[in-house]
Amino acid sequence: MKTITIPTGKPYEVRIGRGLIREAGAQTREACPGAETAFLITDDRVAALYAGTVEEALRGAGLRTETFVFPHGERHKTVATWEEALERMCAARLTRSDALVALGGGVTGDLGGFAAACYQRGIPYVQIPTTLLAMVDSSVGGKTAVDLTGGKNQAGAFYQPARVICDPDTLETLPEEEYRCGCAEIIKYGMIGDAEFFRSIGETGIREQAERVIAACVKMKRDYVARDEYDRGERMKLNFGHTFGHACEACSGFSILHGEGVAIGMAVMARAAAARGLLAPEDRDALIRMIRRYGLPTEAAWPREEMLAACGNDKKTAGSDIRIVVPEGIGRCRIERIRTEELGDWLEKGGVQ
Ligand code: NAD
Ligand code: GLY
Numbered sequence: 001m002k003t004i005t006i007p008t009g010k011p012y013e014v015r016i017g018r019g020l021i022r023e024a025g026a027q028t029r030e031a032c033p034g035a036e037t038a039f040l041i042t043d044d045r046v047a048a049l050y051a052g053t054v055e056e057a058l059r060g061a062g063l064r065t066e067t068f069v070f071p072h073g074e075r076h077k078t079v080a081t082w083e084e085a086l087e088r089m090c091a092a093r094l095t096r097s098d099a100l101v102a103l104g105g106g107v108t109g110d111l112g113g114f115a116a117a118c119y120q121r122g123i124p125y126v127q128i129p130t131t132l133l134a135m136v137d138s139s140v141g142g143k144t145a146v147d148l149t150g151g152k153n154q155a156g157a158f159y160q161p162a163r164v165i166c167d168p169d170t171l172e173t174l175p176e177e178e179y180r181c182g183c184a185e186i187i188k189y190g191m192i193g194d195a196e197f198f199r200s201i202g203e204t205g206i207r208e209q210a211e212r213v214i215a216a217c218v219k220m221k222r223d224y225v226a227r228d229e230y231d232r233g234e235r236m237k238l239n240f241g242h243t244f245g246h247a248c249e250a251c252s253g254f255s256i257l258h259g260e261g262v263a264i265g266m267a268v269m270a271r272a273a274a275a276r277g278l279l280a281p282e283d284r285d286a287l288i289r290m291i292r293r294y295g296l297p298t299e300a301a302w303p304r305e306e307m308l309a310a311c312g313n314d315k316k317t318a319g320s321d322i323r324i325v326v327p328e329g330i331g332r333c334r335i336e337r338i339r340t341e342e343l344g345d346w347l348e349k350g351g352v353q
Contacts, residue, residue, distance in 0.1 A: 002211075004218050006140060007226045008160045014140055014218050016211065020167040021128060024054045024101065025061025031163035032124040034097030037064040039089055041112040043072035046104040046130055049173050054103055054128065063099075066092040070111075074147070074254045077107045079155065082146045085115040096120045099162070105131035105178070106138035106258065110153070113144030117159035124162040130170040132182020132210070133259055136189070136217035137238075139164045141225045151312075152246050158230055166218075168211050176295075179207070181259020183294040184241075186213060188266060189220050191287055192237045195331030202290060236335050240325040241266030244300070244347070247310035251302040263296035268350030270327050275349035279327050286330060300352045307352055308344055 001017030015027065028038055038058045042051050047069045058065050068088045070081045089100070100123060102112030109127050116125035129139035145156025171179065183206050190198030197216060206213050221238070228235035245265030249256060270287045273279035291298050300307060311322075322340050327333045338346075 002215050004215065004222060006160070006222050008142065008229050010160055012160060012162055012164070014164040014166060014222075016135075016166040016168070016215055016218070018167065018169050018211075020165050021050060021053055021103075021170065022057055024126075024128060024165055025057040025059070025063060027163055027165050028058060028063065028099055028101060028126050029061045031126055032097075032099035035063060035099040035124070037066060037092065037094055037098040039092060039094055039098065039100045040065055040067040040103060041085055041100060041108060041115065042067070042069055042103040043076070043105075043108055044069055045072045046108065050103060050130060050170060054101065058101070066094075072107070074107055074249070074258070077111050077145075077147050079146055079148070082111055082115055082118075085111070086119055089115065089119050094119065094123065096123055098123060100125040101128060102126070102161075103128040103130065104134070105129065106134045109134050109139050110143070110145050110156070113142070113159055113161065114146055114156050117144055117157040122159065125159075127161045127164045129164065129166055131174055132171055132179055132206075132214075133185050134182075135166045135168070135171075135214050136182055137185045137221065139166070140218055140221045141235075142229070143231070152249065166214060168214060171210065177257065178259075180295050181257045181262075182206075184259035184263040184266070184291070184296050186217055187287070187290050187294065188238070188240050188262065189217050190290075191266065191327060191330060192240045192325065192333045193220060193331060195329075198290070198330050202293070206294070233335070236323055237325055237333055240327065240333060241269060243311060243322070243324055243343075244268045244307065244350070244352075247307045248300055248302065250310040251300075251306050256297075260297055263291045264298060264300050266327075267291055267298035268300060268347065268352060269325070270350075272346045272350035273327050280329065283327070283330050287327070300347075300350075302352075304344060304347045304352045307347055311340075311343055 142160035245261035
């Protein structure tokens, strides 16, 4: 088992190891020592696969369990699901010392984390990520949120978990297209900050070295979060590809997946940066080849005007400015503040008609 400490205001550990979900009870007890009840939140697909194992582990450690299952998918990362979870927590008479356990992908982690942040002004929670994307990114760093009609992640809080339990064995049941979405975020880490890591996932497939890759990404995320817990500077680099990625998700009515949107967003940014002379064409091509190597899309299928309208609610907007992450080479990027009117030009140079 690997242990990585995230040194936020309230530090916590990410534990990575095969078979670890069977220890979810002992881990939750250790991380949330006052808990008598564990409120398990999970979506229907993950519930069918892993809720029984986790409930058994929690009960085995002497915790009472209450399980809340919601329908899977981004469409259910809503205020309505969050409210239902809170009502269920209240009905279960959860106290401030009890724990919430979020078992699933980024949707469950974001939603569960936000419910934990708000219930009685905050109760401890444990993340058990079961998608590659959640293992390498969303379960670490304390960004919790739900979507509003007007945009993704528009209501949320920074609220760090008490522990993250990452069991790579759970990836065995993950559908291929969801696995690919995790690969998009992994490529992102290499592109923004680690050329050697980028090369390593070109030479050996991510699946063949999943545990090493997960640990490497968690360490990179640890470093960004340690330098900028509240996303005011350096951490924004993790949003590389996300401004246009979120726009793609919204334009598709969330029929494309988050990681697919990020993949397109990275490719658009790389093409635009190269057209502006900020990124060497061979680095642009290396990124696009890497995205395609992992079966991910690189072209936006929506008109520029639609994409621009969907960018309107981006959280990286400040007044009439927006911060974008510009790639400058493999393993190098910078944050640039531009006028929102300039986004159209970036899209055009990025190949969006
Ligand atoms: P997800 O939670 O919807 O999971 C994807 C699908 O896989 C779901 O249908 C789920 O039921 C299924 N699934 C999960 N684990 C499984 C397993 N082991 N076996 C079989 N099926 C499984 O989506 P995701 O891609 O994990 O996360 C995307 C979300 O994460 C988005 O809402 C995004 O905004 C958010 N996100 C948050 C952060 C953050 O820092 N908080 C970072 C990146 C992404
Ligand atoms: N996934 C972006 C962040 O955690 O900052």
